[in-house]
Amino acid sequence: MIDAHPVLNVSIFGVFVLITLYMVNRASSVGTATDYFAAGGRFTGAQNGIALSGDFLSAASFLGIAGAIAVHGYDGFLYSIGFLVGWLVNLLLIAEQLRNTGRFTMGDVLSFRMRQRPVRAAAAVSTLVISFVYMIAQMAGAGSLVALLLNVHDANGQALVIGGVGVVMVAYVLVGGMKGTTWVQIVKAGMLMLCGVMMALFLMGKFGFSLTSLLQQAAQQNPLGERIFSPGAKYGKDELTKLDFVSLSLALVLGVAGLPHVLMRFYTVPNAFQARRSVVWATCTMAVFYLCTLVIGYGAAAVNGTEAILAAPGGENSAAPLLAFRIGGTVLLGVVAAVAFATILAVVAGLTLTASASFAHDVYASVVKRGKADPDSEVRVARLTAVVIGAASILGGILVNGQNVAFLVSLAFAFAASANLSTLLFSLFWRRFNTLGTLWGIYGGLGSCLVLVIFSPVVSGSPDSILPGVDFAWFPLSNPGIVSIPVSFLGGYVGTLLGRGQVSEKRSAEMEVRSLTGIGAS
Secondary structure (H helix, E strand, C coil): CCCCCCCHHHHHHHHHHHHHHHHHHHCCCCCCCCHHHHHHCCCCHHHHHHHHHHCCCHHHHHHHHHHHHHHHHHHHHHHHHHHHHHHHHHHHHHHHHHHHHHCCCCHHHCCCCCCHHHHHHHHHHHHHHHHHHHHHHHHHHHHHHHHHCCCCCCCHHHHHHHHHHHHHHHHHHHHHHHHHHHHHHHHHHHHHHHHHHHHHHHHHHCCCCCCHHHHHHHHHHHCHHHHHHHHCCCCCCCCHHHHHHHHHHHHHHHHHHHHEEEEHHHHHHHCHHHHHHHHHHHHHHHHHHHHHHHHHHHHHHHHCCHHHHHCCCHHHHHHHHHHHHHHHHHHHHHHHHHHHHHHHHHHHHHHHHHHHHHHHCCCCHHHHCCCCCCHHHHHHHHHHHHHHHCCCCCCCCHHCCCCCCHHHHHHHHHHHHHHHHHHHHHHHHHCCHHHHHHHHHHHHHHHHHHHHHHHCCCCEECCCCCECCCCCCCCCCCCCCHHHHHHHHHHHHHHHHHCCCCHHHHHHHHHHHHHHCCCCCC
């Protein structure tokens, strides 16, 4: 347990919030829908790449992965590997074609040569579900962090602070739109990188810059001993856990290319070349950070001990803050508190903006108004939607408070890979792909993933479930990706075969030329 200094921690966090809100207000330019949703497409590849890393490096990366490595060793580091490798799919298959084809949302790409209303509605449903699952993971991280840093052990107190985080997050979106939110992401990415590198250096210095000494101490402080350096501590106990690991890996690697808030960032650059540069910058930035998490995770086990981490408020999520206190005292703990809160705020702001943009642009403007909505009303509806989504994410975060945030985020990746990846790839690279295939791919993947999660040990049937007191689980795996991702691809393929004759050859040819060359892209 640490001697928390709530006043100092809140003060540092409050200074960050005030500075970034000022930045958001100065940077905001929401006169048009293009400004609000895509920042006018004026960011460079380097700027957008750093913002992408800021948008992607969430509470799962900073809190959940460090805790997973500290407790489970090598198997915990698999989250880092999966999160990073998934960016290759974006670089090689998605980024350039998406930037050339769409305008504001993923629905722009999926509906380009399909029937607009049903496809945009399906894309919006998918975006809202994925964003909500991702957001409640961040809110869970906020609850764990508050419990540790502000010494708030009461569930009602943690719920109150989760609500405060949600309110600030909505304020970012309402005031700044995409441009303001992007600058928050850039500042947050810089802070997170600096914090991760400095913690790793301080930690190595504590062990005489000997990685061997650090790892030996970590093994001594962990009940698993030297097993933390080899695969299988968490996912190698039996055949079922090995299968769960395969399912998790599929979700992590394939889910990045289906995350709506990541895809939306490619519209903030002026052309496809800058979109590719964005992915390169983001990948390099995150590679450095994930190497730091390896040192921080094992270092947390070495310095604090696994038992102390699990006994602290927040459980595994407390590994990094506990380590900061041990190596840098109250001041470093306060800085880590500010960075972690900034991480949560920035990521959730990006998710909220994406979800509200999808509802306003795909549902309100295209489905309800049949393409006749004026830009001002789109922005107004997006802002109202942001408030509703913020309230829903606060309630969800309170419900899952205490769960490992890296694990919760992996579920969002499973939803993204199941609902979006197959339809994006088919839309961009298969000319015969049609409306029925799109609908079957999205709803089949999304529906199967949702059903399997509800009836899995995640929700009930085990001591660490969301509802531990009941048991209605019949699906044995914690991550459903190994089933729901193939279901989505199969649904898209079968739906396309059954929906022959729905393809517009003219629009298909136009999309192919536009996605590969950028001719006609706004």
